[in-house]
Amino acid sequence: MLAVQICEPKKLRQIDIPEPDQPGPGEALVRTHRMGICGTDVSCYLGKFPFFDFPRIPGHELGVEVLAIGDGVDNVKVGDRCSIEPYMNCGECFPCRRGAINCCMNLQVIGVMTDGGLCESFLVRASKLHPSEKLGYDQLALVETLAIGCHANDRGAPKAGDHALIIGMGPIGLATLEFARLTDATISVMDMNPQRLEFVERTYGITNTVHFKGDGSENERMMELTDGNMYQLITDATGNKHSMGGAFQYLSHTGTLVYVGITNEEVSFKHADMHRREATLMASRNALPPDFTRIIRLIEDGTINTDPWVTHRTHIDRVVTEFDGLTKPESGVIKAIIDVT
Numbered sequence: 001m002l003a004v005q006i007c008e009p010k011k012l013r014q015i016d017i018p019e020p021d022q023p024g025p026g027e028a029l030v031r032t033h034r035m036g037i038c039g040t041d042v043s044c045y046l047g048k049f050p051f052f053d054f055p056r057i058p059g060h061e062l063g064v065e066v067l068a069i070g071d072g073v074d075n076v077k078v079g080d081r082c083s084i085e086p087y088m089n090c091g092e093c094f095p096c097r098r099g100a101i102n103c104c105m106n107l108q109v110i111g112v113m114t115d116g117g118l119c120e121s122f123l124v125r126a127s128k129l130h131p132s133e134k135l136g137y138d139q140l141a142l143v144e145t146l147a148i149g150c151h152a153n154d155r156g157a158p159k160a161g162d163h164a165l166i167i168g169m170g171p172i173g174l175a176t177l178e179f180a181r182l183t184d185a186t187i188s189v190m191d192m193n194p195q196r197l198e199f200v201e202r203t204y205g206i207t208n209t210v211h212f213k214g215d216g217s218e219n220e221r222m223m224e225l226t227d228g229n230m231y232q233l234i235t236d237a238t239g240n241k242h243s244m245g246g247a248f249q250y251l252s253h254t255g256t257l258v259y260v261g262i263t264n265e266e267v268s269f270k271h272a273d274m275h276r277r278e279a280t281l282m283a284s285r286n287a288l289p290p291d292f293t294r295i296i297r298l299i300e301d302g303t304i305n306t307d308p309w310v311t312h313r314t315h316i317d318r319v320v321t322e323f324d325g326l327t328k329p330e331s332g333v334i335k336a337i338i339d340v341t
């Protein structure tokens with residue numbers, strides 16, 4: 001059976017792997033129809049992601065079909081179209097016992113720490129499948145990306161009367177925006193790339209855009225947008241240490257800063273900038289099971305339109321040669337989808 005593996009930094013190859021066994025108790029056998037390519041996959045490909053060992057079959061943003069189920073499985077049936085919650089938690093550690101399974105101490109994310117879905121079929125814990133009768137496989141493959149933004153938005157919990165800023169309009173920032181715009185807060189977005197800001201204005205009608213040039217003009221624009229109070233909530237989705245460290249200066253006093261992007265590097269800031277504001281700093285990691293259910297419902301009822309998301313496509317037969325081009329920011333990619341069937 002065909003699979004594609006990242007075998008070493010900047011190298012993919014097609015491999016032949018054994019057909020999976022029939023599902024055991026609590027398991028499902030699924031066929032991959034679509035895989036979304038994510039910033040994590042790109043970091044793994046470039047050899048920059050922690051906890052990633054070569055070789056590895058990528059794929060954690062997946063739209064799959066249930067082919068068979070094992071004993072005791074009652075949340076899905078054969079033929080169901082599903083999204084996968086790719087975070088395999090242990091169920092026993094301290095955060096798992098407290099319900100914070102998104103940050104399990106023994107977390108195995110499929111496609112990152114273990115082999116993922118860029119293959120014809122594989123076995124998965126059935127409890128991690130989230131079915132929809134209405135959504136197509138492209139939409140199902142987008143649910144996990146959206147879930148990252150859903151959880152980040154829940155962490156910051158923007159309220160009526162708040163000015164909230166999202167920094168970085170890549171897929172994670174856009175995903176956060178999808179949920180922030182459903183709250184009663186007033187949303188601003190910042191990016192260094194004016195095309196991304198135009199995209200957000202055109203697609204979501206957000207006019208509070210801030211073009212980051214690093215020359216202080218962004219501060220003036222923010223003062224103007226917030227009546228001089230700056231932001232009660234900032235979500236940094238850049239994964240850039242300079243942006244993450246610098247974000248405190250855009251916070252209002254008593255404000256909250258959420259880091260949803262990840263960097264391997266040290267982030268530094270003047271403690272006085274945090275102290276003076278009595279600021280709160282939070283991380284946001286992965287997402288929780290109810291986020292998947294909620295997102296599926298929001299796409300089903302049209303609250304979230306996934307059409308603008310998919311900008312590029314490739315196929316499992318061509319991905320070995322086409323992957324590199326899809327990792328380049330200049331390709332203008334928001335989300336590239338791999339057709340596996």
Ligand SMILES: [Zn+2]
Binds near residue numbers: 144
């Ligand atoms: Zn992802």
Ligand SMILES: [Zn+2]
Binds near residue numbers: 092
């Ligand atoms: Zn755990």
